[in-house]
Amino acid sequence: KNQVEQSPQSLIxxxxxxxxxxxxxxxxxxxxxxxxxxxxxxxxxxLTIMTFxxxxxxxxxxxxxxxxxxxxxxxxxxxxxxSDSASYICVVSGGSNYKLTFGKGTLLTVNP
Amino acid sequence: xxxxxxxPKHLITATGQRVTLRCSPRSGDLSxxxxxxSLDQGLQFLIQYYNGEERAKGNILERFSAQQFPDLxxxxxxxxxxxxxxxxxxxxxxxxxxGETQYFGPGTRLLVL
Numbered sequence: 208k209n210q211v212e213q214s215p216q217s218l219i220x221x222x223x224x225x226x227x228x229x230x231x232x233x234x235x236x237x238x239x240x241x242x243x244x245x246x247x248x249x250x251x252x253x254l255t256i257m258t259f260x261x262x263x264x265x266x267x268x269x270x271x272x273x274x275x276x277x278x279x280x281x282x283x284x285x286x287x288x289x290s291d292s293a294s295y296i297c298v299v300s301g302g303s304n305y306k307l308t309f310g311k312g313t314l315l316t317v318n319p
Numbered sequence: 320x321x322x323x324x325x326x327p328k329h330l331i332t333a334t335g336q337r338v339t340l341r342c343s344p345r346s347g348d349l350s351x352x353x354x355x356x357s358l359d360q361g362l363q364f365l366i367q368y369y370n371g372e373e374r375a376k377g378n379i380l381e382r383f384s385a386q387q388f389p390d391l392x393x394x395x396x397x398x399x400x401x402x403x404x405x406x407x408x409x410x411x412x413x414x415x416x417x418g419e420t421q422y423f424g425p426g427t428r429l430l431v432l
Binding site: 249252256307311 | 407423
């Protein structure tokens, strides 16, 4: 069964600190992996998309890594800001028709 | 602003009723996706349409149906509503049939009483 597991479930950090969110998946065959940021009550916004051949991808202060051998990805946030408080969702595309499997997300709270 | 619009923003209805949610994709996008997000669940993929045709089906109940019209807007019909159908319903669009970035709308919050 295709699954995407994210950890931690929630995380609280102080403004200015760095943090790393984890995503492990069992989706096969693999097409691509996406990280989304979702503010409370709003639609998700795409941060990065990585294919099998990409190990790392950055979007400003967000850097995603992918290890397709171990089926693990991480999202590193540098110099966190209050506006980074949101849920971060890992999504893996695989199988026929690019079916998407969603993780349950990591709820990040950045405190002043 | 993603360019995807959804109406209505909020909907309150009673069990057993039927509602229709509407989505207009970004200009030029051919694919529309529908998702359900309950309080204790992650995003659940319901169904995808590409250029008017059903492309992929996820965990969509038989009480739910969708269609995409010639102008590419889409509607999600929910019937015989139950309390458990209360959720945020998101529409997303993308340019092609799959594999690229999806742009999400602001969602419709449905409350079934």
